[in-house]
Structure formats: structure tokens, C-alpha cells
Amino acid sequence: MNKNIITSVFTLIIINLFLVLNSCKSEVKKAKLITNKEGTIKKVYASNVIPFFDHWKLILGDGSNVGIANNYENKDFFYTTNDGKSDWVVFKTPNGGDTHGTSNNTRTELAQTKKWYPKTANDKLTATLKVMNVSATGDARVAASYAVVVGQIHSADKHENEPLKIFYKKFPSHTKGSVFWHYEINTAGEDNSGRWDYSTAVWGDDFSVVGTDESTYPEEPKEGIALGEEFSYVVEVKNGIMTLKFFSEGHETKIFTKNLIESEYTTTADIPEQTRKLFVPIGQDGVERANAYAGEGCFFKLGAYNQTNGKSPNENRNWCSGAETHGGDIEKQYADGNYAEVWFKTASISVSDHAVSNEGYFIKND
Template identity: 30%
Template sequence: MGIVPVSLGTKNKYLEVNMHTKNKIAAVVVSALVAGLAGCSTASSPDTASATQQAPSATQAPSANNDPQLAVQYNLDVNKVPAENFDLSKFKLNTPRDDNKPERAGKVMEIYKPMLNDKANPFSDAEWFYTDSITGAMVFASPNKAMTTPNSKNARSELRAMLSDDYSSPKNNFTIASTDNAEAYGAIGGHMSATMSVDWVSTSGDYKKNGAFATVIGQIHGSKNEPLKIMYRKLPEHEYGSIYWNYETNALGDDYSKRRDIRHEVFGQSGLRQGSEDPVTGIKLGEIFSYDVNVEGDIMHLTFTKNPGKPNQEVKTYDIDLAKGEYQGDKYDQGYANDWMYFKAGTYNQCNTGSSGCANNGIEAGDYSKVSFFKFSLDQ
């Protein structure tokens, strides 16, 4: 049996239900109850994580794609939960809820690998991680404020690669070929690929903040910094959003505060502000595109495809030496040799009620992010 936490005012109550999509009655009961609680308000709380922070109760986010042929095209079963349509055997999942497990009291919900991939009763969450009933896509959604991981102010519904059952083991993560004792890690390099759409980003936020109206849809995270964050950002008044990726310089030790993101525009334009022109070379909400991240040896190969498989397909590629350091002349960047890393995918909502000035009035108000994955794989 899965545990679905539901916010009742400021108190956390839990409903024990069968989360398998085939149990239609349970799904309807949960959706109806959550919808009925949507009007309940909670007292305001600080932006830092605490046990009282909950994702606001709301109805399920609307679909951006309503074409049942997508399920046929991508060989997806709308009656199966995500782990039955996709190989998630090397992943755990974080969702924007308070965890109900005794060992994780006061922490963000973490769905361990065995629970996520339980063959008898694989996990889904009717609001934040589920199968789209029309397209069969694997859906991730996240509000603008909820319980977060310890070092972040941003809520997420996101997979994290786990190459070992021992979280603290070097075998749980990968490294690059130049790393000393590279064979001690779970893999040298790795290949993550996704075909997806961004269905929604928050419509509230501070235009001066790049986190407003944005979400991270794929990552490579290191022990401290991130050699890759794939971003989507769309201003509320625009028809098109923009895809770009960041390389975070690996500044360490006394220079840690000097780390910075170096931005690379792919489709559209980054850093847009109120009054900017619509980035018509970008990607609309619900529009399907793909990204491919392949770390071979020391090189990170990135491929982004707009309109995949169509006559107007557009492809952009990048190659980055992760071992070299001093990326684009940054003297504080030590590169990522001798670091350990892991892949992530989903929606890591960059809109929060603190630094990016976003509201948190629920899905009906547009205060959330949502993405759909039609193809997804990790080879490690």
C-alpha cells in the first residue's frame, strides 16, 4: 500500500491507498478529496524547509497534450504507472511532500528504489508523479513552495540516479575517466536521454529573477556543484519559452563563493525581462523536444533536438571537457576530474516564494511547474 499525504490546514494527515493506476476507485477518491481540500488555507511559514511546509492541495494539473496517438507513437500504456512504462530501476524519487517515514521525519518525501519499482504495487502520486491518462507520458509536477531538500529553496518532483543500494558508497555515483581511482565508482561516464514537453511553468514571479517562470528538466550534479543544468523558462505573456543549459564552475574550498553559472542558449533566449520580445525561435508549452547527455571519457556531449523526427527538425550539439577546468577562462573552475556525479531528471521548479518572488496559491492559480516525458533512458 502506498501512503499519500494530504494537507488539512496546517496538520499533516495521511490516507492509505493503493497507488496502482489500475485501482480506479482509489484514484478517484484521492482526487476528489484533494480537490475538496483545495480551498483550505495554511498559515504562512518561512521559506526554509520545515515539517509544516506542504504542497498546496489542488486538483491534478491539466494536460498540455490531448492526443491519444502519442501513447501509440511512444508505446505507452495509459493504465500503467511510470515505472511500468519506463525503466526506473536505477532511480529514487523526490516529491514535494513531507515524508511520513519515521527515519525521514521533517524531510522531503523520498521514494526509495524498491518502492518506486515495486512490481506488485509500483509507486505513483495522483498530483505530483503519475501517468497521463491520455498520452501515457510520465508526468512530474511541483508547486512553488513545499518541503525541499536541505540545500535548496526550490521544490521538486525529480528522479535521482542511484547506481548502488548504499547511498554513501562511491559505487552509487559516476565519475569521468581522468579521476584518480575511477574504477572505484559505479560507472565511468553515462548516457541519459529524454523526449519530453514542458507543460507549464509558474505565471507568478519577479521578472528580474532568472528563477521566476523557470524549471530545471535535467541535471548532472557533482559533490558540490553542477556541471549541467538544463533549463526551460517562459514569461507569462509570451507564447514561446526558451531552452538553455548552465555549466557551473567547480570552485572549491576558500573559492567556493566564486562559483558561477555559465549559460548557453539552445532554443530561444535566456535572461528575458518584462517587455522583452517573444523568443519565437524557442519552444511552446506542450511542444515535444529531446535532449541527450552522453558523458564519454572526460567529454560531456550534449544534443538538443527541436521537432524530433519531423521535416523541420533542428539539432544543436555541444562538447565540453569536464576534466580541463578554467572553463571559458574562469580561473576558479577546477573542472570535475576527481569529483563524483549523478544524473537527475524531472521538474526542479526554480520559482519559490523567497528569492524569485513567486506566489503559492495552488495549481488553479498557475503556481506550479509540470513536465511530461514520452521517452526516457539511462545507460550506466
């Protein structure tokens, strides 16, 4: 073959090889740039996952009030996560630490910035959530041990009692826990020390099912909810009537109603048997005023209100759990499971035109 032809062919091969390599190099650079661009992590805040934070102030597990929590996170108490399918808002709070207001219990919880009056209300709260942890320790005889409240209606006025608390509770050796809700009487008179709760089971047991001694647990509920299992609630108050709806895949949908402006507990004879068992023996034997929560501003709460604390059961057999708190050391409590953690996937709030500012509540309690 002619030497010039060979040289030309060789030159063409070299040129083509150079072009191919250069093209590949360019494509790799381009791919790397795309990867970098696509891989840029955009911070996902709770307000991106559930865009309703203009309606709430956030209380943290150290007792502080963050205020409106748009574009906010706190690595100890309030942040977002992804379970491989969905983004979730995490509310986490220890057994022991600084608390908000007069409560014995820590909370990482949203409190509504407005209050509404049950008689004229047309207000609604919805949520889909899963409880990921409840306290690893507590006294099994104490009804509040191993429990967390995930939604509330709270009064902003007078006694500041709670016409609704939605609980999740699971004993340490059980796979399934219970979901139940409470109505707390709005105690007649000026002395609120006789107030008590009445508990209604949704799935599993109610509040009154406790252990026979501090480390012996009752039978596991057959229709309960496991940690990490999703459920939803809808709370609606309209014209004085509270309607509650509970949903969970594989479980029966439950619906309840409660009149918030006409009491059914106005005499001692009206006190239910459950209350006689739990509260009357410790001196909480009050009656409710006839018009219940009528005339009082009420507001929603949502999050993780830990019901397990380190106070001695000798102080109150229903609410003082004697759980491990490591002297308030949050890191140690988180390390050995002495905390409550609740993840919310969706939530919504509807606020009526009759609602007014709830700032007075925060001024009194912050």
C-alpha cells in the same frame, strides 16, 4: 386453412421468436461481458511507461524521498496520463513547500542511485518530454523566474555543484519559451559562495535575458519552444567529455561539448561577460579549480526541478523569484498556476561498469 396447420405454424413462429430473442439476449450478455472485460482498467504506473526505475530514487515536491518508484504514484506530484496518443509520466511540483537537501526550490525528480567519475565515464541519459506549465508569477528581473530544470548532472561530492542543468523558461505573456543549458563551475578552494553558472541557448534565449522591471518582459524568442511542444535531449559523458544533443520537430538539431576534467575558468580574466553581468554584481565571482569535476562522483537527475520560488529578490537577484506560494499551500498553488509540470514520454539511462553506489549523497541530503 386447416386449424391444426395454423396452430402448428403459429407454434413454430412462437418457438422461432423465442429462440431469436433468447439468442439476442445471450449475445447482449456476451457483448456486455466482453465490454466489461475489455473495459477493465489496468493501473498504468510510471514504471510501465518508462521501465528504468531501478536506477533511480524519486524525490517529491514535499521534500520526501520515495526511494525506488516501481509501481508507485502520488496524485499531487507523480503519476501517469494519456494525451490521446501516448502515455506520459507526469512530474509536478509547486513554487513553495518543503525542499530536498539545501536547495531553495521544490522538485519532483529522479536522482540516480549510482555515481560515476567523468574521467572514466561512459554514461548516458536520454529523454523525450514536454513542459506543460511553469509558474504564473515571479519577478521578471530574476533570471530563474518562470523556469524549470528538466535534466541534470549533479556532483555527489565536495561542493555538490552541477556541471549540467537543462532549463525550460517561458515568460507569462509569451507563446514560446526558451531551452538552454548551464554549466556551474566547481569552485576552487573551500568557499563555494563565489560559484556561478554559464548559460548556453539551445532554442530561444539564454538565462541572462530578463525583464527591465518586475512586470515587464523581454521580447519573445523567435525560435522558441511552446508549452506542450515535444523536445528531446541526449546527455553523454565519456572520457571526461560531456556531449549534449537536442532534437525537436521543426527546430534545428543542436550539439554541444564541454570538458568536465579541464577547466577554462581558472583565473578572473576567464570569467565570461555573461557572468560579469549576472553574477559578479552580487558577489559570485569565483574561479574554478583546474581539473574541474575530475575525481568527483557525478550522477544524473531527471524530472521537474522548479526554479521559481517565493524568496525575496533582495536575497539573490538571479535565484529568488518572489513568486506566489500561498504559504506553501499546494492546492492553492496548483489552482492558480504557481507550479511546474513536465511530462516525459520516453527516457533511458546507460550506466558504466565504473559507477559505484551513490547512497552517501542521499544520507547527507534526505
